[in-house]
Structures are given as C-alpha cells and as structure tokens.
Amino acid sequence: MNSFNRHVLSAAVSAVLLGLGGLAHAENTIKIAVAGPITGPVAQYGDMQMMGAQMAVEQLNAKGGVNGKQLEAVLMDDVCEPKQAVAVANQIVNDKIKYVVGHLCSGSTQPASKLYEDEGILMITPAATNPNITHQGYKMVFRTIGTDDQQGPTAGDYIANQIKPKNVAVIHDKQQYGQGIAEEVKKTIEAKGFKVALFEGVSKGQTDFSALCTKMKSANVDFVYYGGYHPELGLILRQCREQGFDAGFMGPEGVGNKDISAIAGPASEGLLVTLPADFSADPANASLVKAFKDKNQDPSGPFVMPAYSAVQIIVDAIKGAKTEDPVKLADYIRKHSFDTPIGKVAFKENGDLKEFQFVVFKWHADATKTPVK
Amino acid sequence: MLEFFQQVINGLTLGSIYALIAIGYTMVYGIIGMINFAHGEIYMISAYIGLITVTALTVQFGVENVPLILLFTLAASILATSAYGWAIERIAYRPLRSSPRLIPLISAIGMSIFLQNYVQIGQGARDLSMQPLISGGWRFGSDAGFQIYLSYMQVLIAVVTVIFMTALTLFIARSRLGRACRACSQDLTMTNLLGIDTNRVISLTFVLGAALAAVAGVLISLHIGKINPFIGFDAGIKAFTAAVLGGIGSIPGAMLGGIILGLSESFASAYLRTEYKDVVAFSLLVLVLLFRPTGLLGKPEIEKV
C-alpha cells in the first residue's frame, strides 16, 4: 500500500460524491416525491402507487396546477429495502422536495418517516398499513389507507359472527404486513372464544405448500385466514383444493388482486377478502376510471386510488392553507377534510384516517368480487 | 399414518425438482470446480420459456392435445435454455478459465443479478401464472377419513425426472462424450493433453445442466403455475444445498440430495412448524458437511502434496 494510492483514492471519492450531490433546480414547479419500489420483487405494487400518483399529477396539472405552478412527480426507487429507503429519504431532503407520497412497504416507510419528521417534510403513505408507523408521535406523517389493526378486527369479527368455524388456522407470510394482520385476526377471534388450531408462517416466495395443506387437512381445519399477499395465497388455494382440502379461506387487501384468480383459477371462487371499498366501482370516480382505462392501466389495485388521493390532499391543502410550508400544511390537513376518490377524508391527530371502511368481499373465479354482509 | 404417506408424496415431488436443478450445479462443479451461481437463473428462464410456449400453443394456436403440448414445450424449452447455458459459459466463465477460484464465482453472482433484471425488463416483475394443463389424480382412502391424493402431475414429474436422470446417467457412463466428461472431472489438463477438446466438454456440461434445469423449469411452470423473475434464487440455493448434501460432483448424489431435502422440508412443515422448514434444510446441510465433509455420496478428497 503506498501513499500515492491514498491520494488518488481521496480525489476519486470526492469527485464521485460531489457529482452525486446533484444540482439545484429552478423552482417553478412543485415537486412531489413518489417513493416506492420500481424494481425488485414487489415492483408490481409500486406500479399501482406510481400510476395513481402520476395520474393525479397529470390531471391536476391539466386543471392548471397549484397557484400557477405545475406539479412534478419525482419517482424514487427504494426497492422496498429499508437501507435504500433511508438513502432515498436523504436524497429527497437533499433535493429540497417538501412532499412525499410513499413509501409502500411498512419496513421501508418506518425508517424513512423518522427522517421526514425530523426534516419537516410532509409524508403521506398510500400503502403502508403497519400501525406502528403512526404510533411514533410524528407530526408530519399521514396515510390514506387503513391500518392492520382496523382490518384485522373487521376480518376477525366476520369470522366469529358469520362463519363460526370449529377449527381455525391462521397462516401468514412472516412479513411485517402479513404477520401483523394475522396476529390481529388471531387476537380478535380468540377473544370471542374460538380456537386457533394452527398459527404458522410460510416464507415469501415459497411455491410449494402441499405439506402445509396436508397438515391443515389432517388437523381438520375448517377455516383458514391468510395474512399476506396474493401470490402465496393463490398457490395455497390451488394446492389445497387439489388435495381435497375444502375449508373456507379469507385474506386481507394484499390478496385482493386480480392475479389471484389467474394463479388459483377455480380455487379462488368463494375466497373472502377484506378490502377498502372498491373505489373504482364508485360512480363518482367513473371519469377517473375511464382516464386510467384510456391509458391502458388498471385502476382497481388497492393502492391506486389512495395514491391519487394522497397527491390530491397535498394539493388541496396547499390551495386551502395558501402556503407551501409543509409544517403548516400538516396542521391544515389535520384540521380539515378533503374530497378525494377514496371519499371524504379527515385525519386523526396521529395521521391515520378518521374513518376507513374495510368491507368483506366474496371473490369469484373470474376475478370479480361482490360485497357480502 | 395416511398423512405421513401424503407428506412423502409431497416431499418426493419437491425433491425431484430440486434434484433436476442440482444436477447442473454438480456437473459444473465436478468438471471445473466452480459454483455456478447463475444456474438458478437458468431454471427461471426456462420456466418463462415453458410458460410462453404453453401459452402460445394453447391460446394462440389452439392446440388441445396435452402430450403434444408437453413434448413440444419440453423440446422448445430445453433448446432455448441450453442456448442460454452455452452463452453464459462463453461470455462470463470461459475468459476466466485460468483465474483463481473466486473470480468466476463473482462473475457468476454478477451474471445472476444481470439475468434476474434482464427477465424483469422483458417480462415485468409481476407474477405470471397459468392454469394447470393436467389436472386430476387418484384418491386413496375412505371418503369419510383422510384421503391420500396423488395427482397425475406429481406422477408425471416423477416419471420425467426418472427418464431424464437415467438418460443422463447412461450418457455419462456409456457415450464417448460422457467418457470425456468423466475424464475432465478427474484431470482437466491431462485430458486436454490427450487430445480431447476440453472447452467443448465444458460447454457440453453447461448445456446438459441447463437442459435438465429446463426440464425442471417446465415441470414447475406446469405444476405450480406461478413464476416471477426471482424464483431462480431460492430454487438455486435449495438445489445447490441438495447437490452438496449428496456430494457435489456426484450425479447420483444430486438425486439423493434432492430427495432428502424435499422430504426433510415436507416433514419439517408437517411435524414442526412451516417457518422452520428452511432452518431444518440448512441445518441438515451443515450437519452433513460437518460429519461427512464431502457429502453423502461424494468421494473423499485426497490431499495432494
């Protein structure tokens, strides 16, 4: 090791990192960072968020923007990795962007939200449902989606009051989201005196569930709640039905994706799903749904409309509060209500929605759903 | 007891797939002593090609004859995937033939990342799926009690696996090229000196490994019916574990390792907890290596001075 090398090193480091620092842009636009996974295994959920937010930006710009300024969506890829999320958050602080729509995964939202809180950046997540995110006492953090502890009890109550099963299995995917909901469901149904025979985790990306199906079948399980996303549940349904295990199944909004019918086929018939009310079926959103369809996009994903709404809330707050200061906007948002595609929304002190209705749907093999209850 | 048999069936099906992929690792390792980390990606690509071919045949051309679809898909996938195996060796490993052991390993990791993202750009990150081509099966046991279910697909997987494994074993044992393969695995330089084109043999190894991975890929896209660009990684690590378990470099070892791994995962799910099945699989690997460092059927390494 010689000192010449060291010198070259420091020069190279400085050059590379100075280049990364980025240049300041002229401020004729209002930038909104949309942070979520653009690449990686959960990119398909990121797409929903990006799609919704971009549509909102386009439509609001077409209506003349905000106070004569145009909006600009800055897409930031965090790959749903906590490490990258912190880097993205720092980049956002760095670029002096004052509003964030995101992040998507609870695991990356949590470390990033700390930074936004410290830096006075307004964050609205349209997708992260883990209760902890809004339980930190943060002032700058909001969400336009319900939480796991709202959704879990809805599902648990339905199971206890309507299905009244003898032997329940609660399965989850060992991820923050899935396990969180599954635990809420377990708590709710056990409180009502039902027995949970099996409480187990599968792993993300697992494809063979035949052993689990056999286990549930031989334990005489007659109802299964699955906390997680659709790819795993789709396969569980398919493989269990094939083995002749015909218990009822139920899952959270993460499974309410058209792809589940593509994966499970006829086995997806009769699956129960708790979902936010289907905003794309709301007649008030007809023109918006048409706009998505015109762009060949699917507006029925669970995070599309919440992402759209998040952008709209930011814009409405800027107009209403007549300021662009995020800290004042956060106060304004907390005190007012907004008309959005997900309905009229108002926020609690901690940033959660005052009301967010989860509805139980029955899923059909042709990927349609009908509300029950 | 009945569910025990069902778990054995589950484990054997899973194990067959692992075994098919494990062959690719074991052959490459046996000949050039390199862990081909991109092999899982080959399997993933073959699953895509399988899915595309089946979709093309059934949706685009309306073919309904199941055996015909099956044969054609296998052929198409083996062909295309072998080409990938060959190309990867040419691009990423051949220029590194004489480098220290670690260099091709890093190149393979790079290739693996590249291929994952390449497929993601081409086909999107979302899960693709298709409906089972072959459904139905046999049920054993009384209607009232626990019924064992053996699907046609599971039988097909076992049969196809056995056919290809036998073919490979015969090829290695009997054919001229197979002999050359065995010679290369013993001493690459010496084989070269004896006038055998070792580059060709190494290419062949990659092609054969890829072909078997292609069979696994097609079977998985028919059986599981859900693929995404990231399935290669998990399957790759598992298959690699299977190869090591059985004794890396040994073809029967790869089969044995695959089956043992499949069974142990099934039993861990059944009699422990599902979340511990991977812990069990990896612990098994560590234990076997500690007490029998060359795997179950591997030849003991002779220390040369």
Place this chain on the structure above:
Amino acid sequence: MPRHFFEAMLVALLAGLLTVPILGIQIQVEGINVSLEGDPLPVLLAMAAVFMARLLQVPLKAVSGVMHITRRVPRPIHLPTAYRLILIVLVIVAAAIWPFTVSRGAVDIATLALIYVMLGLGLNVVVGFAGLLDLGYVAFYAVGAYGYALLSTHFGLSFWECLPLCVMMAAITGCLLGFPVLRLRGDYLAIVTLGFGEIIRLLLNNLDELTGGPDGIGNIPKPSLFGLEFARRSSTEGGTTFHEFFGLEYSGADTVVFLYLVALVMTLLILYVINRLIRMPVGRAWEALREDEIACRSLGLNPTTIKLSAFGFGASTAGFAGAFFAARQGFINPESFTFIESAIVLAIVVLGGMGSQIGVILAAIALTALPEIARQFAEYRMLIFGLVLVLMMIWRPQGLLPATRPRLELPARAETL
C-alpha cells in the same frame, strides 16, 4: 476489419435468437386471461447493443492490453516515511472536512459506503489474507446490528457502551461457528458458511419474542457526542442536545455529518488495527496459511487457531459495522441481512483485489456509488450492476488495485541437465 464485422453480425444474430423468447414475446395477464404479445423493438435494441459491444471489443482489448503492460511495470513510488505520514494525515483531514462542503444526500451515501468499507476490510482479512471463503459474512453483521438494537432498547445502553459488546458478541459467534467448520476445506467451508448465514437470518425472522420477527426493531438511538444527542428535542428529561449545547439552530444535516464522521473514525480504527495485525506474527501466519497449509503445519503453526483468529477477527469487524448500521438506520429487520449482502461484500473484496486494502476501500465506494449513480436509469440499475461485475472480472480479474508486496522469485533454471 470485415472479419470482426461479420463476427459481430453473427454474435448479434445469436443474441437475437436468445432474446426473442424473453424480450420479444411478452405474456399479458389481464384478469384471468393470458395472451401473448410480440414486440420486436427490445430484441433489435439488444442485438444492436451486442453488435456494438462486439465490434468495440477489439479496440477495447488493445487498450486493456496497454493497461496490462503498464501494470507489470513496478511502480517505483517509495516515498520516505515522513512524506507518507503527511499524505495519510492530509487524506484523513480531507475526508473529515469534505462532508461540510457537500449536500447531505452525498454525505449519507458516503456513510453507507463507509459501512461497506468496514465490511469489506473485515472480509478481506478472512478471504484475502487467510484465504477462507466465507459466504455467510452477513450473519455477523446481523449479530452486531441486532446486538446493538437489543442492548440499547432493552437495557438502555448507549452506542459507545454497546460497541465493544457487539464486537465481542460477533467475535464469539464467529468462533463458535468457526470452530467446527474450519477443518473443512475451500468450497465446503464456503457452503457451510452460506448455510449458517441463512440459518441466522431465518432465526432472526422466526424468533419473534426476541427479535420482533419481521417487524424488526425500531427507534434505535443514534450515537451521541459525549452525551449530547443529535435530535430536535432531547429524548430524556433534562437532557441536552447538540444544537442546544452549542447554541446552534437545529439542522438535520448535523446528524448526517456526525454519523459520517463516526463511521470515518470507526473505519480508520479498523484500518489501523488491521495494519498492525498483518505486521504481527498472527497476520504473517494468515498469509502463510493461505499460501500453503501443509508448509505451515510443518513449521509448527496450528492451522485451526490461525484460521479461527482470522475468522473471529473478520466476524468482529462485521459486528462493529453492524452496530453502526443499526444506529444509522434507526430500524432494522431481517430483510437487511440477506445472502445478496454477503455476495456484495465478497464482490467488493474481489473487485478491489484480494488482500489489498486500498483496493477494497475503492471497490466499496464504487459499488455503493454505482447503484446511486445508476439511479437515473431506474429499472436498468441492477442490470448494469450485474453486467459491471461480470465485465470487471473479465477485464481486471486481479481487482482494481491488486495487493503488491515485495517478493523474490528464484530465477528459472535453464533445463539443460
């Protein structure tokens, strides 16, 4: 030239054939209907790219050939010790002043890079010096991170109190895991460590009561400066924060810069320790073992102890870096400790040139900065990352800055006897 041209055409044609099924045909899943869609454009683009690459390969090879030659020439830069010291001090001062002049995003990425520098330096001891291939290095990183997270959240210990404890924990884990496996040779060792890495990650994910499972551990405190916190408000009653103490306005950038400086100090400490160690008998023994185990044994060195010391030292460095990582993140869960992390650290060591510390530092910075620079390419980011790894291995298998050490070789004897 025409020959190259035709060759390039041929290769491009092959590339076209290969890419048709993946890039040319897309499966469209619309609800439950599956259909195929053909699009020749990506295939043509790929073919064009391959064609150009192949065509340029010849001139590129010529260039790298020149590089090859220059590399062989020994560099006669042997500065006197005094100059060396001055240079080292200058570099350190520059690295310490630098964060005050750039944006916080850059400083944050530099901090991340320093974490990888620490990991790279630690693994370099195991792989580069002692020649033990460790594919589960991330396990010790996780032990350090969870160690700090648990100690601080359960027992309220500060970062500086936890740091030595984390290092010890990681070293003990390293020795415990290392002891049974180190008698394995070469690749078997690699595989067993890979297995251990996965087992530790799975355990972290499954032992919910202890580690919070997939929820991870949140609200991990950041390091403080002699008890001064970096926060808008103090977390403890009556505590003083950094900006209050110095009467400054609160700025989040202070935290980022402070974290960077902490990482810098930690990195320098590791560098110092390693540089001492490799000049000590144990360091010499590591390298001797890498070169020839049998010769080592015949000289009365105990290979197991030597391997264990290298393994344990590497593990403790990872634990050191892990504790800092937890502090920087403020939130950790098992997703941060996957196999790919081990692979990247290994890539850093190999890319830098095994055994070369400057090389490892450079490679760590390059591999952290590369995905950030490539951020503008969005989905092509990781594609480029993978490609660069492959190409670097082909063009510079010895690493960016291979370790050079004085060596004497016996002159080849003429074989006339």
